[in-house]
Amino acid sequence: xxxxxxxxxxxxxxxxxxxxxxxxxxxxxxxxxxxxxxxxxxxxxxxxxxxxxxxxxxxxxxxxxxxxxxxxxxxxxxxxxxxxxxxxxxxxxxxxxxxxxxxxxxxxxxxxxxxxxxxxxxxxxxxxxxxxxxxxxxxxxxxxxxxxxxxxxxxxxxxxxxxxxxxxxxxxxxxxxxxxxxxxxxxxxxxxxxxxxxxxxxxxxxxxxxxxxxxxxxxxxxxxxxxxxxxxxxxxxxxxxxxxxxxxxxxxxxxxxxxxxxxxxxxxxxxxxxxxxxxxxxxxxxxxxxxxxxxxxxxxxxxxxxxxxxxxxxxxxxxxxxxxxxxxxxxxxxxxxxxxxxxxxxxxxxxxxxxxxxxxxxxxxxxxxxxxxxxxxxxxxxxxxxxxxxxxxxxxxxxxxxxxxxxxxxxxxxxxxxxxxxxxxxxxxxxxxxxxxxxxxxxxxxxxxxxxxxxxxxxxxxxxxxxxxxxxxxxxxxxxxxxxxxxxxxxxxxxxxxxxxx
Amino acid sequence: xxxxxxxxxxxxxxxxxxxxxxxxxxxxxxxxxxxxxxxxxxxxxxxxxxxxxxxxxxxxxxxxxxxxxxxxxxxxxxxxxxxxxxxxxxxxxxxxxxxxxxxxx
Numbered sequence: 001x002x003x004x005x006x007x008x009x010x011x012x013x014x015x016x017x018x019x020x021x022x023x024x025x026x027x028x029x030x031x032x033x034x035x036x037x038x039x040x041x042x043x044x045x046x047x048x049x050x051x052x053x054x055x056x057x058x059x060x061x062x063x064x065x066x067x068x069x070x071x072x073x074x075x076x077x078x079x080x081x082x083x084x085x086x087x088x089x090x091x092x093x094x095x096x097x098x099x100x101x102x103x104x105x106x107x108x109x110x111x112x113x114x115x116x117x118x119x120x121x122x123x124x125x126x127x128x129x130x131x132x133x134x135x136x137x138x139x140x141x142x143x144x145x146x147x148x149x150x151x152x153x154x155x156x157x158x159x160x161x162x163x164x165x166x167x168x169x170x171x172x173x174x175x176x177x178x179x180x181x182x183x184x185x186x187x188x189x190x191x192x193x194x195x196x197x198x199x200x201x202x203x204x205x206x207x208x209x210x211x212x213x214x215x216x217x218x219x220x221x222x223x224x225x226x227x228x229x230x231x232x233x234x235x236x237x238x239x240x241x242x243x244x245x246x247x248x249x250x251x252x253x254x255x256x257x258x259x260x261x262x263x264x265x266x267x268x269x270x271x272x273x274x275x276x277x278x279x280x281x282x283x284x285x286x287x288x289x290x291x292x293x294x295x296x297x298x299x300x301x302x303x304x305x306x307x308x309x310x311x312x313x314x315x316x317x318x319x320x321x322x323x324x325x326x327x328x329x330x331x332x333x334x335x336x337x338x339x340x341x342x343x344x345x346x347x348x349x350x351x352x353x354x355x356x357x358x359x360x361x362x363x364x365x366x367x368x369x370x371x372x373x374x375x376x377x378x379x380x381x382x383x384x385x386x387x388x389x390x391x392x393x394x395x396x397x398x399x400x401x402x403x404x405x406x407x408x409x410x411x412x413x414x415x416x417x418x419x420x421x422x423x424x425x426x427x428x429x430x431x432x433x434x435x436x437x438x439x440x441x442x443x444x445x446x447x448x449x450x451x452x453x454x455x456x457x458x459x460x461x462x463x464x465x466x467x468x469x470x471x472x473x474x475x476x477x478x479x480x481x482x483x484x485x486x487x488x489x490x491x492x493x494x495x496x497x498x499x500x501x502x
Numbered sequence: 503x504x505x506x507x508x509x510x511x512x513x514x515x516x517x518x519x520x521x522x523x524x525x526x527x528x529x530x531x532x533x534x535x536x537x538x539x540x541x542x543x544x545x546x547x548x549x550x551x552x553x554x555x556x557x558x559x560x561x562x563x564x565x566x567x568x569x570x571x572x573x574x575x576x577x578x579x580x581x582x583x584x585x586x587x588x589x590x591x592x593x594x595x596x597x598x599x600x601x602x603x604x605x606x607x
Contacts (some may be wrong), residue, residue, distance in 0.1 A: 042578075133568075134567070134568055137568075137571075137572075137575075138571060138575070140578070141575050141578075142532075145578060145579060145582050148582055148583070148586060149582060149586075152586055152589060158593045158594075158604060159594050159604060159605060161586070161589045161592075162590070162602050162604055162605060163587070163591055164586045164602070165534065165586055165587065165590050165596075165599070165602055166602075167540075168582065168583045168586050169528075169534070169537055169583075169599070172538075172579055173540075173541055173544070175547050176524075176541050176544040176548070177525075177544065177546065178546075179548040179572065180521055180544060180547060180551070181547040182547040182548070183517075183549075183551035183552050184551065185553035186551075186552060186555055186560075186564075186565065186568075187514075187551060187554075187559055189562040190555075190559055192564060192568075236605075237605045240605050241605060294571055302503045335524065359600060414551060464604065
């Protein structure tokens, strides 16, 4: 083997420790399951938690290093990628904590469950830092394939199996179409690395029709991952059928990874070093993206009003929130990207908090039907107060964090001079109050069918208090996380030559 | 910049036809296994493109390497998808996708 290649791999390893940590945790849990044969959600959960906390910590150690390209320009280590690695690890930590006392999972093997979660996190980490078509495709499949299995994890449950079938069909079709788009992109440019692709697109005379078809094919794959309309059809059924902890996981991590890919791919190929989309002439891309954002949020919010299942309603709400986040994407400018990162942090807390209430209550309710939430205030003051906070924050009502997050996104759209998009988004926020407020109304103003008091497990109570305080605190004092998102998005404005390990 | 030797177009046309056939199978077939076969057709259409571009356009091994990874991933995906179809058969006693529809709305 070429000695410089060995050296390149050897020098890349120190930048790759978070992923190595995840791989080590994966093997430890897998072997632990085989050796001990008896698996408990508590025991393996603690090992997984340890691994994920170490991963978050090791990722933060790499923050602020100059941007570095690893493994023959397959992946890149930069603040943007590390920002995502940390939020993936934190969201996975929360999901593991939710799973540790989730009654519906108990019958099934804990080791396999945590292994699959770790595999998805590893895939998301790679997806957020890939700069090479091959690596993007491999990482996307590493996120998708364990996700199909997690969706169908409740083998004896009809709904869960149905969710897995729908997920695997929609998912593999979308990623296969994306791969076909990649093959054309490779043919047109002769390159795999996104910087080389941009250079080739700029230099050569590209047929704009072919490029439009290619980008549309690729957008099918990315759109499926972030569940933007019209590629969202898989989401409601998958969300309703999957185990609730996994629904919480899907509602955040893989979508954030898809957004990271969307930003890095589009920015890398179409924008870097010049006005956005200059290489794809003939079509006004920002208007197209704004249209996608507007339709996504409207469909998500309007359809959510008619839902009767809590999980399904939160699923449509997550479609709407992706629509809001796409508002920051229209012009591919720093302030928009920064607003997306800022919103992702806030959305993680309020969205996963809402799911945690649903999981904690699921043991004592007959179903996840919204009618079960009638008169909840009389049965558990604590649960309804906390759920109320998350619902109002998701709507975007002032003292809560959701308002600040939306404010940044709206400001980005105003800067981009997409005023109609801001109007659509404000109207959408009003519409979203119908269903978020509907949950609060059911809890406080309607009569309960039963009066048995509900007591939440102490782990859930502690977690919920922490998350609710975080939502309130971020709503009044947000400058640290705003600075953090600004630093993480900075690579968009001051792009220096990427350092290569040698 | 791209020099086209004769022959590339033939491969591209075959790949495009395969892609359309795969898409048609996915959209018109009701049987879960037939839909999975349609997905394989799309993946192989992409593989054919990669190898053709690699041979005629870039003249490097890049496309071949991509195809090797694709074949591997297609096998993994087929294994997972078939396992899920078996689970479906156990619950619904059918692999026709329209029968598997408890959740609506």
